[in-house]
Amino acid sequence: MTTTAATSRRRLPTGTVTFLFTDVEGSTRLVQAAADRWPALLEAHDRLLREAITGSGGVVVKTEGDGFFAAFGSAVAAVAAATAIQRALIAHHWPEGFAPKVRIGVHTGLGLLGGDDYVGIDVHRAARITAAAHGGQVVLSEPTVALVERDLPDGVALRDLGRHRLKDLSQAESIYQLDIDGLETEFPELRTLDAVPNNLPLQVTSFVGRRAESARVRELLETSRVVTVTGTGGTGKTRLALQVGAEIGGRFRDGVFFVDLAPVHDADLVPSQVLRALGDSSSPGNRTPRDALLERIAEREVLLILDNFEQVIAAAPVVADLVAASPRSRFLVTSRGPLRIAAEHELPLEPMLLPDAPDPASLEGSDAVALFIDRAVAVRPDFRVTDDNAAAVSELVRGLDGLPLAIELVASRVRLLPVPEILARLDYASPGTGAVDLPERQRTIEGAIAWSHDLLDAPVQALFARLGVFAGGADLEQIEAVCGDVGVDILSGLAELVDQGLLRQVAAPGGRARFRTLHVIREVALVKLEASGTSTEVHRRHLEAYVAWADELVPHFMGEDRKVWLDRFDVDHDNVRTALDWAAVHGETDLALRLAASSWRFWQSRGHLQEGKSRLQTVVSLAGGEPASRAAALEALGGVYWWQGEIDRCVAPYREALAIQRELGDPAAIANAIYNAAIGEAVAANRTGDPDEGPPPDVVKGEVYALFDEGEAIYRRLGDENGLGNIVWGRGIAVSDLDDDVQRALDLFHESIDHYRRAGNEFGMGWGMFEVAIFSARLDDIDTSSDYLVQGLELFARHHDVSAIVLFLALASALANLSADEERGARLAGAARGLRNASGTNIVDHEITRIRGLALDELDPSRLDLQPLYREGMSMGLEEAVAYALGRDVSDVPGL
Known part of the structure; x- marks a missing residue:
């Protein structure tokens, strides 16, 4: 939606507020028919509505396409605006055949602000009341009628349309129509759930967000016989399916029916459960339930919602038979994984949209934040997103990966604590406890995950636990290195976890296969790994895998394709962090030294110098480790000091590294250490010298140039163009800092480019x-x-x-x-x-x-x-x- 300039928090009424929604009926058809005339038609429509709303004392909160959302401090004023809108639309001269027919819904309730927008159930109720109306019709809720029935505009009367279940799946509402003299007053039956047979269960909470997903499911059902919404437990698959069923059920002559398969564990019982949902006997005499179901549905036109199909996946052929038997019906399935039948179109349901930034304005477009606010307001009506808590709200929903169930569980804590305190105390493996009237699996994240986890064989459960060591996901190669001995084919095990919604396949640079768990699911996996008694072994294998992986990447960090390799490292940076943290705590000094030394060029190139310094200082302070590993980490630490401008501090680690390399005796390693030490000494000497006393002492210059001579000699014997480039580049720095010979330095830098180019x-x-x-x-x-x-x-x-x-x-x-x-x-x-x-x-x-x-x-x-x-x-x-x-x-x- 587009927020208008009039929606500053100071101008939006609060307390008892009357909400008015409008919508053009058949707007898609009208847009297509009007073609290039549509912008002018829409401009006239918008002007008429805005004048009527503001002229009656209302505030336009938002517009979306041709729809308006307005708020009024007075119900009487809102009804006056609705009347004025319909009269203005009729009075306006529209091109023949292009007069927009606008439906209007009005409801009075509690005006709660979340940022610069209204939140809470009453806003959703107003929108649902509008959706029930037809073009040209104005419908009102009972609370609004109670406030206006003795103070209606002239020429306006009320008509009681009875009680109706709106498409938010809540209890029945009394709906009234505004009859306006001179305008149409006879309309078809309201578009509510009562219009068709259904057994959709009542919902005690409003449907928040998921606008794009809901639209996509509806679109798919136009062309696909079976749509399976898949995803991790807690992503809101059931709620989405119910909402779609409520919104489009009226299109199906014989109704919309919900089949709860959660209590069913035997695939053979699925036909009986479907018959029961359709209102038929589940014991059909001498026929099998399957045959009776196929006969029952053959001539019907229904939308059948099959919920929680994952635990009866063996019944997928039953759905295929239903598709064949009832060509006019549609089947909406929710499952952790697909049915894999020919008529199926799978729609993976991702977690909710997260905010781009932590400020209140950026939170506004996030479904995850909208859900958090809605559920928080339900338990604490005075809850608001403010400048003080916006960052905490953003971090909270991000930490929960936008998982709706986790967000709802955490939001319940707003009753007791402010959001920053909730964030500080949050255990992501156990974010909260839901309402007691929810199914057991939906009361905690553990329950939602256990629902899928318990369907797995023991080896796949072990694979799930081990995957907890990976932070931010992993490539297939790393997973095989860490989890290859769990007793199951890794690809098969990963496929099962993906099908159960416990693992996601994600895009990775280079088109490689990569898998990750959501953060809250990973925390549960780590708990299970700890309980298995194999945590130490698995973490060490994870560390070893990433040491070997980093060693493989390092040689590519300087060449033509260095961006590709730096990007690959970036994708697994969280795994490197996790491995280094574990290594430092558990005394794995040598592996920690090696991994940190391999990482430093990435830290330098991609702007993580402060982190690199902290981690390298930690690992070089650890006891033990191979001398070569320590020398490499010391050189890395010196490099980080250099790039952070702490030239004086780089000298000591460079000197120590050179001493170690001389003892080890590898010529190439000695020459590299010489280069680092020489350039460090040269620059540090220049920075610490007093400019009034002239250049540094000749002894310093002599030592520096002697080091460069020694390094050059080694590299020439080795035929190492890259090493020679380093030496020549370093000489350029030295002659500049020690001799102030600018022209000689410039010549050396040109020469270094030639060496580097030959070395690639x-x-x-x-x-x-x-x-x-x-x-x-x-x-x-x-x-x-x-x-x-x-x-x-x-x-x-x-x-x-x-x-x-x-x-x-x-x-x-x-x-x-x-x-x-x-x-x-x-x-x-x-x-x-x-x-x-x-x-x-x-x-x-x-x-x-x-x-x-x-x-x-x-x-x-x-x-x-x-x-x-x-x-x-x-x-x-x-x-x-x-x-x-x-x-x-x-x-x-x-x-x-």
């Missing part, structure tokens, strides 16, 4: 380009600097290397300022600062200040005229900032 190291090439751009600017060659800036930024944008992009944006800002384009410089400075703050990339201070006299990504506080532009830059996302720096649209930047 795009990461190194990009950094060579960055330094060429920096040092060209220092020599006042702005054209060359700009050319290399573009080349390097394009390269790293394609890699989605966040840390690199931060530096290039800061450089772009500096070059804009050198070119006297202060506005562009301010925006780019803000963009660099925003992404720098998010990623922790503080090496930018050291690198860009090589261009003397430029204030990098800070802004002169006195330049108030540039402050808005700086803030504008800070609000840019990565893609937008890169495109702006390159002067292009986002769609024109490869990789974005």
Whole structure:
């Protein structure tokens, strides 16, 4: 829906409020017939309705398509508005054949606000009353009639239409019609459940959200004989099916019938259960129930809802027979998995839509939040989403994965605690207890999951428990490594879990098969894993699997396809975190060192430097571990310090790593450690020296250059172009910092690019380009600097290397300022600062200040005229900032 400008919370009435809904009958047909004339027709319709509503003192809360939702502080005013709308529509001159027929429903109830919208049962009731009406008709609820019957507009009378069950499946309501002099007063029977035979059970709560899903089910039933709604326990399959049945049941001549299969465990009993739901005897004399059912339904036109089919899946052929026997009927099935019959169209029901951001405005469009608010208001009428609790509400529904049952269970706690306290205390494996009149399986998440879990064989139950160790899902390769000995074929076991709604197949980079459980289901799986006595063994296998996996990915983090490999790591980052956490607590030092060392380039490239520092500091503080593993982790820690601009701190781990590698004796490892140690010593010496005392002592320079000489000699013997690129790049930094030889440094950076290009190291090439751009600017060659800036930024944008992009944006800002384009410089400075703050990339201070006299990504506080532009830059996302720096649209930047 579109929220209008008139819906500020201050203007919406509260307390006793009268709600008015409108809808154009047959609007789809009208739109198609009107074609290009429809916009003008809709504009006239909207103007007439808005004038009538506001002219009667109402507030337009929302519009959706041709429908209006308005609120009034007075029931009399609402009835006056409804009367005015119908009279205005009749009086208006419409093109022949194109006069819209508008149905209107009016209901008075409690006006509860959730954010800037109304929530609660009375809003839903008003909408359902409207849905029962016909075009040109105005219908009112009994509470509204009680307030207006002695104060009706002139020429208006009330007509009692009797009691009707609305399409919200609640108890019967008394409905009245407004008879307006001069307008049509005779209409067909109301579109309510009473219009057709049905046995749909009453529901004590309103149907919230799922508008798209409901529409999709209705659409599928137009063309498919069998629609099976599948999904995890607690996703709301039954409630959706009932709502669809209530809304379209009137289309079926012989009615809509609900068959509850929850109590049935024997597939042979399904025909008897269906006969009972249809109102027939389940003991049909000498015929079998199956034969009697097929005969009974053959000539009928019904919508049959078969609920909880998963535990009687062997009865799927019965449904196939029903399809063949009753060609005019439709069958709506809910199940954890599909029936796998020819006529079936499966519709997986995903968890509810989650909010994009934690602010109140962003929560408004989320079905998950709407459900939480509705159920919270039911137990605490004064509940509101405010600036103080919006973030907690967002985090809560996200932590519950948008699972409706979990949300409803947690919402019941609002009666006792504010949302932030609920969030702090929440156990995701046991989020709450539902109402006592719910089925046992729906009173807790454990109950909903147990309903599926208990249908599984023991080996598949063991597989389910083991899958709990995976955070955020896993590829088939990792699942086989961790769960391969549970006594069942892994693919078959996964298929069973998917069919029971306990596991989901999700998209993964590269089109690989990937599976994940919802967060709340994973928590239950972990509880079962702990109870099995195999938790330690399974967690260690998970750790080993991801150590081996990370070792496989690391060699690809520098090459042409590095984005592909970084993306793969990103997908499993939560698994790496989980494995490192477990390793640190359980003393698995060597595996922890190896995994953290393999992860650091990902942390650096994708803006997780603060996390990387924390994790590497933790693992190097652990006792034990192989010397080679410790050296690798120390080099990684030194690298993180470097990128965070803590140059002084990188020297000690680099020195220790070099000492270890010399003892181990691997030439390539020694040369790499030499490169790190030499560059760390060079830059740290320059940063700690007093500028007034001249360059650092010759002894420091001698040690640094001796290290570079030694490393170069090793790499030349090995024929290692990448290593030579590192050495040459490092020399460039050293001659700049220790000798202030800008031209020599520039020549070395050009040379490093050649080495990196021959080695296929795009990461190194990009950094060579960055330094060429920096040092060209220092020599006042702005054209060359700009050319290399573009080349390097394009390269790293394609890699989605966040840390690199931060530096290039800061450089772009500096070059804009050198070119006297202060506005562009301010925006780019803000963009660099925003992404720098998010990623922790503080090496930018050291690198860009090589261009003397430029204030990098800070802004002169006195330049108030540039402050808005700086803030504008800070609000840019990565893609937008890169495109702006390159002067292009986002769609024109490869990789974005």
